[in-house]
Amino acid sequence: MQPITRLLCTFILAATSPLVWASDATSQARQQWYEGIVTGYQSLKKETGALAERARDYCRNPAPQSREQLEAAWLDAFLAWQRVRFVDFGPVENNNLSWQFQFWPDPKNLVARKAAYLTGDEEPITPQVISQSGVAVQGFPMIEYLLFDQTFNTGDNKLPAPRTCELLTGVAAHVESNGDELMTRWQAFRPHYLKTDQYFDTTVRAGMAALEILEERRLAQPMGLRGNGKRNPYIADAWRSGETLKTIEATVDGLNQFFLPGLTTALESNEEKHLAERIRNQFNEVQQNFPGAYFPMATALDEEVQFRVLQGLYVDVSQLTILVNDQAAVALNVVRGFNSSDGD
Template sequence: MRLTPLLPILAVVTSVLAVPPALAEGDGPLPLWHAGIEQGYQQLAEATADLETSARRYCQTPSDSARSRLDDQWRTAFDAWQAVRFVDFGPVEQNTLGWQFQFWPDPKNLVARKAGYYLGMEEPVSAADVDEAGVAVQGFPMVEYLLFDSRIKEGDRGLPSDQACSLLTAVSAHLAENAEGLSSAWTTLERPYRTNEQYRGATVESGMAALSLLEERRLGGPMGLRGGGKRSVYGADAWRSGHSLAAIRASLQGLYDFYLPGLESALRQAGNPTLASRIRSQFEETLARFDNLPDAMAPLLSDERFGELQGLYADLSQLATLVNDQAGTALDVVRGFNSSDGD
């Protein structure tokens, strides 16, 4: 796939050429945020490139060791995406890139249905097929399905069959190309981002929306705290791979690494250093909760261990309140509508 020219970005560049360079220097929130997100996107590009390499090597010479490396590399790349998933503005808006990395939620199991179609084709799946296939085919959930779905692993259409390998390598290449393009586009955005204060509100709001999504949908949904009130792991990310809680932790770690430093700087500039310290402490307390939890969410949905999820939910809810309500008020940023959660 080839990314289309980033016309909105070029327009912003033109509009901010006269902005003084002071905002682009020092350790203010905009430089901190840009540098952090840039690092996250670079890590995503490297991890997806490694995923593509692992997929090709496995399909060329299948072995247990190659399969283990491939499975691990999917987890690494998926976590790298989770770490920057909070960024819902800028280059990731082009060509619905966010959805191309991860089609979620998937209540109609569209990923599995699409996989069945492409695995049933007579001809190998090509890069052009994936480019034209739509977001349910193009991202991490499709690779996860091929690697971890119990039914496809037991059948003769699964890996390392020729057809499954053609789909795996085509989707992995698509992910790697998109990640490299996203990383390059973010670097191009550096000056307009660091000199345009409009990005301040957009970045604060993106973290607020990500925390709400974690609380309400990614954790609260499977816990039965939303909708019909039934516990179900099928509403979680990465349930096929048993990586649901690990993915939530990766998202929270990404917010801690790439979002919190700029947020703290913005709060200090606004005269709220105490709130900045409270938010950091709450981030660290919430992250520490994961130390004693499994990567999978399913075991914790049982009555015997549900209290562990409730404790995590309480910490995450407190963090969301501190950022969305108190920090948002202090920085005069109100969370708006977020279209990235599938509603």
């Protein structure tokens, strides 16, 4: 009976070992993802704090230098958000935090309408007013509007008008508070994330959705490759500041830093080393071929030489999306979510 027992044990071990290895790999991937997102959220917390400070400094001393520092702080904080924008699960879902950081798309121009109402009213713009005014008021796009909208900045309420400074500093403080809250909640979320197997699929889907949105809505639609076929810079995000391409690059950087390591760990453990290497190489391709000049989207869509550069970027991103969303997802048995590209 002893040889039979050994044979049975060997058979059971052979049958279960791949499952054990797979479980170890998904656990390791989740650990890598968790730590990567911690890094991203720490940067967001730091930069939103700096933005709130620069907003207060500017409104106390509205000199050209303090204005430049404020604009730079807005961009640094906004790019920090772009790097973790792909995370669409967990604490960022609470109280619509994602939308509070960035209300986009904005087809009805609610940001401008809300700004006009609040700067034209006589009631003090208190933290309570900001918290009750909705997501179109509470995030980076509102600050971008106050800083960069051409029409607004020729009017009587342009910065540093007192009421506009109230709105600027109030929104910046709200963004800072949300950055602190998101970091605290993500740290508390750690045990649940690491011990819950379903967050493996959830995180893969988050990366997939981010790539779909990047390809289809942040590039193809403004380029006129979808819909009515007309180029339209005003449906891109960050069009007022002219920083659309920098936000796209930051999203790719964030996926590369915080999402790719866990993805390749899972693929390599599943005997998909070649695919993992192809995805690494394609991320490098996107980053290496990224336009050296960060021209505004309006310029990229209007000038044919620049548009061809944008087309090259679109092709690179599309190839990356195919590798991750089609090939990697299939290899890992991750089924795309029904609403994976709905909303941002």
